[in-house]
Amino acid sequence: MHKPTKAIIAAAGFGTRFLPQTKAMPKEMLPLIDKPIIQYVVEELVDAGIKDIIIVGSTNKRAIEDHFDIPSEDLLANLRAGGEKKKPFIEQIEAVSNLANFIYVRQKGPYGNATPLMCAAHLINPDESFIYTFADDFIAASPSRFAQMIEAAERLDGAVLSCKRVENEEEYSRYGFAAGETVEDGVIKMNSIVEKPGRESAPSDLASVSSYLLPGSFFSYLDKAKASYDASAGEFTFQPIMQKMIDDGHAFYGYEIKGGTFYDTGNKLEYLKTTIDFGLKHPELGPQLESYLKNRLG
Numbered sequence: 261m262h263k264p265t266k267a268i269i270a271a272a273g274f275g276t277r278f279l280p281q282t283k284a285m286p287k288e289m290l291p292l293i294d295k296p297i298i299q300y301v302v303e304e305l306v307d308a309g310i311k312d313i314i315i316v317g318s319t320n321k322r323a324i325e326d327h328f329d330i331p332s333e334d335l336l337a338n339l340r341a342g343g344e345k346k347k348p349f350i351e352q353i354e355a356v357s358n359l360a361n362f363i364y365v366r367q368k369g370p371y372g373n374a375t376p377l378m379c380a381a382h383l384i385n386p387d388e389s390f391i392y393t394f395a396d397d398f399i400a401a402s403p404s405r406f407a408q409m410i411e412a413a414e415r416l417d418g419a420v421l422s423c424k425r426v427e428n429e430e431e432y433s434r435y436g437f438a439a440g441e442t443v444e445d446g447v448i449k450m451n452s453i454v455e456k457p458g459r460e461s462a463p464s465d466l467a468s469v470s471s472y473l474l475p476g477s478f479f480s481y482l483d484k485a486k487a488s489y490d491a492s493a494g495e496f497t498f499q500p501i502m503q504k505m506i507d508d509g510h511a512f513y514g515y516e517i518k519g520g521t522f523y524d525t526g527n528k529l530e531y532l533k534t535t536i537d538f539g540l541k542h543p544e545l546g547p548q549l550e551s552y553l554k555n556r557l558g
Contacts, residue, residue: 261413261475264389265311267406269301270376271395272318272367277527288395289323290531292538293545297525298324298395299356306359308406310391314363314383316376325364330357370489372496377482386476389413392498393471399424401520408517409473412447418511419502420473421450423466424522431467432459436499438514439463446516450506453499466514469522474502481505 275287282290288298298315305313317324331353339346363383369375377392384390391406399405399422409420423438423446433456440450446466454463481501489496506512525531539549 261389261417261419261473262387263309263410263414264391264473265309266314266384266388267305267310267312267391267393268314268316268376268380268384269298269393269395270373271298271315271321271324272376273396274318274320275396275526278531284320286317286321286323287526288321289327290525292525292535293542296327297398299327300400301393301395301398302328302359304398304404304406305391305393307404308391308410310406311360312363312383313360314365314380315395316365316367316379318367321364325362328357328359328362330354370491370496372494372498374482374485374496374498374501377478377498378486378496381479381482384476384479386479388476389419389473390476391471391473396526397470397522397524399470399517399520399522401517405471405517405520406473409471409515412513412515413473416443416447416449416511416513418449418513419475419478419505420513420515421453421468422471423514423516424469424520425516426462426465426467429459432457432462435467435469437462437464438466438468440514443513446518448514450512450514452506453503455499464514466516468514469524472502475510477510478502478505 271288273287275282278287289296292300302313315324336350339350365379367376367379369378405422409422413420426432436453436455437457438448438450439452439454440448443449448464448466453468481504485501502512523534525534540546
């Protein structure tokens with residue numbers, strides 16, 4: 261596995277669970293303190309050496325493009341008028357536009373998590389690996405999950421799925437689970453992915469969440485799956501494509517991200533929990549927020 265320099269972020273969902281807030285603003289732009297959710301994902305990728313970030317979106321995602329674009333002259337003029345105290349903001353917003361090379365693709369095709377990959381396939385060479393991830397969930401870890409995944413892929417010479425250990429029984433019915441041979445602590449060489457098995461049928465306690473480091477050869481399998489896809493069979497998903505690759509001898513590993521906390525901001529309660537966690541960790545706001553919560557909860 262070559263070290264990846266490209267990533268695909270799926271960001272085409274409508275965020276219906278957050279309506280009416282997401283009627284005009286993408287759910288990926290919901291703030292965590294002073295950054296949109298998607299920026300945390302982008303910064304993780306950049307930290308791991310990713311240079312080109314392909315964001316697969318839909319008609320209501322213009323705000324994402326504007327966020328990672330160069331700042332407008334109107335905004336810059338306003339900040340310059342604020343003098344030295346506003347200068348750090350200029351540096352911050354200019355840094356955002358220089359994080360990576362951003363490519364925007366409009367999603368077209370059937371409903372399912374394989375469609376963003378299909379839409380971005382022409383931008384990935386067959387001989388290069390890449391990262392596929394989502395814009396509304398992430399794993400906060402140090403080193404970052406992507407840095408850990410890249411190290412694991414190079415060492416194990418195979419594709420890597422980021423995983424978390426389950427924390428409660430409910431999670432066995434929410435995620436797919438890595439099945440196969442444990443080759444080291446927190447690493448399974450996979451022979452299958454078992455979707456939402458329930459606790460009694462789960463092959464392991466490593467749940468696949470959030471991100472995937474895949475070889476460019478994935479797209480030849482994707483093309484075959486697309487050609488045979490029948491809409492009446494349900495969503496167009498990429499998990500069966502990975503299974504076909506495993507069956508053909510491609511190495512796939514379920515890898516537990518070390519020292520990480522998984523955040524899924526795709527529903528209201530988890531978004532609130534994430535906001536509170538990030539607020540408590542904030543160097544300026546944390547102590548005051550902690551004091552407020554203690555007083556509020558009595």
